[in-house]
Amino acid sequence: MIIFTAYKQNIKNLIEKYFIDMVDGRPYTVTMKLWYKPKTTGKDSQLNHIWGHATQIGNHVGSSAREVIDQARWDALSKGYSTKKNFKGRVVPVRISEANTMDASYVITQLHEYADFIPLRLVEEE
Numbered sequence: 001m002i003i004f005t006a007y008k009q010n011i012k013n014l015i016e017k018y019f020i021d022m023v024d025g026r027p028y029t030v031t032m033k034l035w036y037k038p039k040t041t042g043k044d045s046q047l048n049h050i051w052g053h054a055t056q057i058g059n060h061v062g063s064s065a066r067e068v069i070d071q072a073r074w075d076a077l078s079k080g081y082s083t084k085k086n087f088k089g090r091v092v093p094v095r096i097s098e099a100n101t102m103d104a105s106y107v108i109t110q111l112h113e114y115a116d117f118i119p120l121r122l123v124e125e126e
Contacts, residue, residue: 037101049104050069052123054069056122069096072110076103079106080106
């Protein structure tokens with residue numbers, strides 16, 4: 001599998017580079033999507049924001065933070081959360097560890113919606 005990041009200015013050169021190794025008559029799958037930076041991690045990061053809110057919501061409703069995050073990923077699909085195919089060929093949301101900055105923002109928005117619905121006032125900072 002070949003994965004590379006390209007710009008409009010250099011994509012043609014990159015494709016030509018790998019074109020040489022392609023076999024005639026064999027089909028290939030090419031996927032192009034807009035690139036986003038990986039989600040932020042560490043102190044004051046998107047990942048901490050997600051886990052903090054998921055923990056608060058989970059404690060309030062009697063679920064684990066992991067269960068809350070997993071449900072938020074599924075519900076964030078309607079917002080544009082990234083997907084992939086699993087081993088059975090079913091389209092599923094990408095794991096939180098594979099999320100980019102946009103995916104993380106969709107999950108955070110979903111968690112805020114959960115808190116508004118419950119209702120629960122989330123602590124944003126400690």
